[in-house]
Amino acid sequence: MDKPLELKTGTIADAIAALKEKYPGAVKDDSRQGYSGIVVDKSKLVEVATAIRDELGFDYLSSATGVDYFGISDHMEVVYHAYRTSGGAALVFKAQTGRENAEIPSLTPVWPGADFQEREIWDLYGIKFPGHPNLKRILMWEGFAGHPMRKDWKEAYYEEEHKPFGSRWPGGWVHRAEELNVYGHNVTYPADLDLSKLNDASEEALYSGMGLGVNVTQLDDETALKVDRLVVNLGPHHPSTHGVFRMVVTLNGETIELLEPVMGYLHRNHEKIGERNTFLHNMPFTDRLDYIASMSNNLGYALAVEQLLARGARWQPPSYRAEVIRVLMVELTRIVNHYWAIGFFLNDLGAFFTPALYAIAEREKILDFFEATAGSRMMCNYMRFGGVFKDIPERIRGVANLLNDQVRDFNTMDYLTELINDRIPRSIDELDRLLTDSEIIRSRCIGVGYLPPEMAVAYSCAGPLLRASGVPYDVRRAEPYSIYPELDFDVAVRYNGDLYDRYLLRLDEMRESVRILKQVLPRLEATKGQNVFGPAQHTPRVPVGESYGRVENPKGELGYYVVSNGIGEEASKGPQNPWRYHVRAPSFINLTALGAMCKGHKVADVVAILGSIDIVLGETDR
Amino acid sequence: MSEIQLREIHSTEFPIPMELQDNLAITSLSKIYNWARRQSMWPLLFGLACCAIEMIATAASRYDLSRFGMEVMRGSPRQSDLMIVSGTVTKKMVVPIVRLYNQMPEPRYVLAMGACASGGGPFKEGYNVVSGIDKYVPVDVYVPGCPPTPQALLYGLIALQKKIDGQSLANMDDVPWYGVGPSEPTPIPVLGPDIIDPRQRDLIRQQAERAAAGLPYAVRELPQIKPAAPKKATTPKPTAPAPAVATEAVDPAKAERLAKREAALAKKRAAEGGAAPAAETPAPVAEAAPAPAAAAEPASGEKPKFDKAAMLEKIRQRKASKQ
Numbered sequence A: 001m002d003k004p005l006e007l008k009t010g011t012i013a014d015a016i017a018a019l020k021e022k023y024p025g026a027v028k029d030d031s032r033q034g035y036s037g038i039v040v041d042k043s044k045l046v047e048v049a050t051a052i053r054d055e056l057g058f059d060y061l062s063s064a065t066g067v068d069y070f071g072i073s074d075h076m077e078v079v080y081h082a083y084r085t086s087g088g089a090a091l092v093f094k095a096q097t098g099r100e101n102a103e104i105p106s107l108t109p110v111w112p113g114a115d116f117q118e119r120e121i122w123d124l125y126g127i128k129f130p131g132h133p134n135l136k137r138i139l140m141w142e143g144f145a146g147h148p149m150r151k152d153w154k155e156a157y158y159e160e161e162h163k164p165f166g167s168r169w170p171g172g173w174v175h176r177a178e179e180l181n182v183y184g185h186n187v188t189y190p191a192d193l194d195l196s197k198l199n200d201a202s203e204e205a206l207y208s209g210m211g212l213g214v215n216v217t218q219l220d221d222e223t224a225l226k227v228d229r230l231v232v233n234l235g236p237h238h239p240s241t242h243g244v245f246r247m248v249v250t251l252n253g254e255t256i257e258l259l260e261p262v263m264g265y266l267h268r269n270h271e272k273i274g275e276r277n278t279f280l281h282n283m284p285f286t287d288r289l290d291y292i293a294s295m296s297n298n299l300g301y302a303l304a305v306e307q308l309l310a311r312g313a314r315w316q317p318p319s320y321r322a323e324v325i326r327v328l329m330v331e332l333t334r335i336v337n338h339y340w341a342i343g344f345f346l347n348d349l350g351a352f353f354t355p356a357l358y359a360i361a362e363r364e365k366i367l368d369f370f371e372a373t374a375g376s377r378m379m380c381n382y383m384r385f386g387g388v389f390k391d392i393p394e395r396i397r398g399v400a401n402l403l404n405d406q407v408r409d410f411n412t413m414d415y416l417t418e419l420i421n422d423r424i425p426r427s428i429d430e431l432d433r434l435l436t437d438s439e440i441i442r443s444r445c446i447g448v449g450y451l452p453p454e455m456a457v458a459y460s461c462a463g464p465l466l467r468a469s470g471v472p473y474d475v476r477r478a479e480p481y482s483i484y485p486e487l488d489f490d491v492a493v494r495y496n497g498d499l500y501d502r503y504l505l506r507l508d509e510m511r512e513s514v515r516i517l518k519q520v521l522p523r524l525e526a527t528k529g530q531n532v533f534g535p536a537q538h539t540p541r542v543p544v545g546e547s548y549g550r551v552e553n554p555k556g557e558l559g560y561y562v563v564s565n566g567i568g569e570e571a572s573k574g575p576q577n578p579w580r581y582h583v584r585a586p587s588f589i590n591l592t593a594l595g596a597m598c599k600g601h602k603v604a605d606v607v608a609i610l611g612s613i614d615i616v617l618g619e620t621d622r
Numbered sequence B: 001m002s003e004i005q006l007r008e009i010h011s012t013e014f015p016i017p018m019e020l021q022d023n024l025a026i027t028s029l030s031k032i033y034n035w036a037r038r039q040s041m042w043p044l045l046f047g048l049a050c051c052a053i054e055m056i057a058t059a060a061s062r063y064d065l066s067r068f069g070m071e072v073m074r075g076s077p078r079q080s081d082l083m084i085v086s087g088t089v090t091k092k093m094v095v096p097i098v099r100l101y102n103q104m105p106e107p108r109y110v111l112a113m114g115a116c117a118s119g120g121g122p123f124k125e126g127y128n129v130v131s132g133i134d135k136y137v138p139v140d141v142y143v144p145g146c147p148p149t150p151q152a153l154l155y156g157l158i159a160l161q162k163k164i165d166g167q168s169l170a171n172m173d174d175v176p177w178y179g180v181g182p183s184e185p186t187p188i189p190v191l192g193p194d195i196i197d198p199r200q201r202d203l204i205r206q207q208a209e210r211a212a213a214g215l216p217y218a219v220r221e222l223p224q225i226k227p228a229a230p231k232k233a234t235t236p237k238p239t240a241p242a243p244a245v246a247t248e249a250v251d252p253a254k255a256e257r258l259a260k261r262e263a264a265l266a267k268k269r270a271a272e273g274g275a276a277p278a279a280e281t282p283a284p285v286a287e288a289a290p291a292p293a294a295a296a297e298p299a300s301g302e303k304p305k306f307d308k309a310a311m312l313e314k315i316r317q318r319k320a321s322k323q
Helices: A012-022 A042-054 A114-125 A202-208 A270-276 A282-287 A294-309 A320-349 A354-359 A361-374 A412-436 A439-445 A453-458 A499-526 A569-573 A586-598 A603-613 A617-621 B029-038 B050-059 B091-103 B114-119 B150-165 B198-212 B252-271 B308-322
Strands: A027-029 A038-040 A060-068 A075-083 A091-098 A228-234 A246-252 A255-262 A395-403 A406-411 A545-553 A556-564 A580-584 B082-086 B109-113 B141-143
Touching (some): A012 A038, A012 A042, A012 A091, A038 A042, A060 A114, A060 A556, A075 A556, A114 A586, A255 A586, A255 A603, A282 A294, A294 A545, A294 A556, A320 A354, A320 A361, A320 A499, A320 A603, A354 A361, A354 A412, A361 A395, A361 A412, A439 A603, A453 A586, B050 B082, B050 B109, B050 B150, B082 B091, B082 B114, B109 B114, B109 B150, B114 B141, B141 B150
Parallel strands (some): B082 B109, B109 B141
Antiparallel strands (some): A075 A091, A228 A246, A246 A255, A395 A406, A556 A580
């Protein structure tokens, strides 16, 4: 009908203006205070989204998430963040619906990457997506009562709307949540519980779509081999699923016909708890998302809240030294994560534990540094809004590192210099030497699990998975944050999109991280003595609005969508608790492509393909 | 181990000449049983969440679990003795966990690693989180921490070894798996509108009936305690009677099981010809149980006087019974 817009470069404002011109009435500015982007009429959503993808060039749907504005304006909305793979800021668009019979058309035909995210919104918010091919619960089980992220849904151990809870206030009366619960367990049942029908419907719902039995289309074919189809379950207790992940596959002979990932076995209600918490409370919780890379989780959340805080009056941005320390920590984390990923990828290929032991040996050295700095090996809880909570120590010592009955004691800078200039590069080279040319690895990996670049973008894949398919997209370059603009490094890219390239890409990325760290060391030396944390903000009042902070996590783009809003007086003073706290988890969204990648491969390759995605369940299920 | 350390299992009652001590041991059956079992504790290769990473680090080169005979992590529950519940237990995951526990052959042990497995941890309030695996399966050792460091996990495993050392084959509370008949499997929870523990079915039914009748249901009221008042009043108050709803929380399945075991024990004793003295099993050695002496105190609320001579006598008796 109309001519296409053809505006593949240019600013977000241009794009919005063009959209408003093309769809008058259906596209409006989001005029709420502190919000940005556009609100699209839901009847035109698919049409507008197609235009955003094809005509404006926002081909990468980063995140789709629901928000419930119960009590503020009594509607629910779905927020989409679309990016150009050439880089730049996000086009944020929203679709709104009433709370009763909530429905928003599905965007899976436009971006297949919306698949799991829409299922999650259905599961947690109860918004239906007409047009979605497989709209089932994803994190909770089929048959669970209610949609728990709705604001009026109360959990079994519900105490109060926001922390700090009155019952836990010093001087007040403290009681445990289970004392109030008649069952003693963390359960609550709906009033109309029908006890005659207490059965587990979740497994039936899962297996019904898997296509058991004989392939009827092949029965008439005289030449074809008659094979039965077999449904095999893998997980949630399995050594090679990297945690409590589960897959159900339909096999034809030994070839995968259909693969359905089943998750939620580690769904620990990160986002619901996050909305009860104050802003700062959430920082230690982010550690437990991707528990191998806690430092970079911290950074993403700090960036998201700092965007909001920067709109207020009393705001000091982090000092230069704080930014340097942040980059130091984040890049060390990336190296830890890739050691782990490579070691356990080899585990999945059948080299049981020996390569992993080599790979994670050097990790202990880095964790010692984390422990000396933040006080914990894994759950560092180190970053704060406006800096990091503590400078790196003068010396690293600890009883954990006894050497001939003596406490080890190192000068931190010497320790880091040796680690970065000597130990880490050496161990990367060692891994490279031992593994890369191994005949077994080459024959198991080359050409397996191919993911073409168009598909990687369409499925919203991120991180090494995307870059190994030849898309040079890295948030550190596409939308730079912290001091990355002044650092000299390359975005690692490989072009074959198979397991081998994903493995090689992780080695490349570790080398790039070492390159960054070598530039960080002199900056660390030069900024010695600078303040790392501005005026302490323990329970800051955060200006009303929304923000989306994202970082390049080792596993891909980690985004935090944070809404600061409240009812009545709270909104005008600035809320202390987030209204909405959503995590765009790379592991979760990367899994969308798993089924497509595995189709046609043998059953033994599934575990290897899963290992090459490098998922972590804390983040997948949140 | 190339050489068996026989000295470890020597019984002090029977002195053995010095030159024979490396070749000969006289010991009790319990001791040699426990000694063998504690040295080959095979954990289930089973990770849940963050703690699993530290568990792997414990098994890796630096901390090296194999020093304790525990490095043989088995993928199958049928081959393992110890379940390390390493991470947050969700309602969706507790179903497979209970099933895995039932599949483990006895004697089996459970170690709750970290805050989440012990009591829900930071995620306790969450709607999909089980506040501690001990709500469903019995736990032998709790290791605090979030996550516990590898050292802490090693300490927990050593604590488990000590617990095994203290078990006596003569005490059926210690080693119920050598009792009469097969032990009952833990009932597997059902995923309904919320997770349903089959052991609580009666309670759930009662509450559902109350709800259907329009009565208040599924709420339990705490005794009202004024935060400011109790400072001066030290006289023991009669505890407020718990509301009617609360008293029904006694688990009938558990009571039945206990009664069954008592009956079986009595039968066994009768079969042995009444050889076992009546006061054979004084106090259960369950780790979590508080000292039974406290329960025997008069309920007047008066602070009991410390009697040193009686206490010493008690300690001596306990030592003698252990020997």
